[in-house]
Amino acid sequence: MSDVRAAELAQGLAGVRARIAAACASCGRDAGGITLVAVTKHHPASDVELLAGLGVQHVGENRHQEAAAKLAELDPRVRSGLSVHFVGQLQTNKAAPVAGYADLVHTVDRARLARALDRGAQEQRSEPLPVLVQVDLQEGREAGRGGAVPGEVEELAAVVAGLPGLRLRGLMAVAPLGAPAAPAFERLAALAARVRRTHPGADVLSAGMSGDLEEAVAAGATHLRVGTAILGSRPAHR
Numbered sequence: 001m002s003d004v005r006a007a008e009l010a011q012g013l014a015g016v017r018a019r020i021a022a023a024c025a026s027c028g029r030d031a032g033g034i035t036l037v038a039v040t041k042h043h044p045a046s047d048v049e050l051l052a053g054l055g056v057q058h059v060g061e062n063r064h065q066e067a068a069a070k071l072a073e074l075d076p077r078v079r080s081g082l083s084v085h086f087v088g089q090l091q092t093n094k095a096a097p098v099a100g101y102a103d104l105v106h107t108v109d110r111a112r113l114a115r116a117l118d119r120g121a122q123e124q125r126s127e128p129l130p131v132l133v134q135v136d137l138q139e140g141r142e143a144g145r146g147g148a149v150p151g152e153v154e155e156l157a158a159v160v161a162g163l164p165g166l167r168l169r170g171l172m173a174v175a176p177l178g179a180p181a182a183p184a185f186e187r188l189a190a191l192a193a194r195v196r197r198t199h200p201g202a203d204v205l206s207a208g209m210s211g212d213l214e215e216a217v218a219a220g221a222t223h224l225r226v227g228t229a230i231l232g233s234r235p236a237h238r
């Protein structure tokens with residue numbers, strides 16, 4: 001059974017790596033500048049272990065309880081080699097534990113959450129917690145999927161940069177629903193360039209999922225968050 005699943009994951013991963021290579025080739029980028037985050041939400045710890053065996057070093061999770069339980073289940077040798085990316089909307093009261101285990105939090109979208117992560121990070125970490133400010137690219141089209149509206153991003157970035165427990169690493173966004181990804185990612189990249197003028201270390205751009213990773217690579221994404229194209233459709237919510 002595990003052999004069958006390993007083969008499925010190997011195939012999914014190879015397909016995504018080939019798409020990234022092709023996208024990089026078509027815009028003259030080096031694929032070495034791209035970090036692939038395998039989003040393993042709703043998939044079991046055994047999948048994470050198989051992916052690690054296939055060379056995956058970065059995994060993404062979007063819910064604290066699920067992430068914490070899954071990480072605890074992993075073989076310690078696998079766990080110690082993984083970078084954990086928190087990519088979900090985060091409630092302030094779950095911020096402290098996430099600050100304890102995440103290597104990069106992609107979804108800081110309000111000052112209150114930044115301050116809660118800062119407190120958790122100062123209590124539990126010897127080094128600041130790297131974070132991204134999430135940008136809402138919906139631009140008023142129905143309820144957003146989280147994120148600060150573009151006009152508030154620079155102010156939030158300044159708040160994050162001023163917190164001793166956090167390190168501002170860049171911006172993240174999900175493409176808008178019902179609108180083309182490419183122009184939205186271009187707006188995100190322009191905003192990221194503005195933020196970098198004030199915060200040169202904020203050089204991470206997290207954009208692109210299974211359906212739009214090519215557009216994200218073209219816009220300069222450094223981190224792609226890919227679930228379905230690697231792991232298949234997610235099992236029913238547990």
Ligand SMILES: *Cc1c(COP(=O)(O)O)cnc(C)c1O
Pocket residue numbers: 039041062087088174209210211225226227228229
């Ligand atoms: C689930 C998720 C992804 C991965 O989405 P796929 O379409 O399955 O690749 C990426 N980013 C975030 C924030 C997610 O919640």
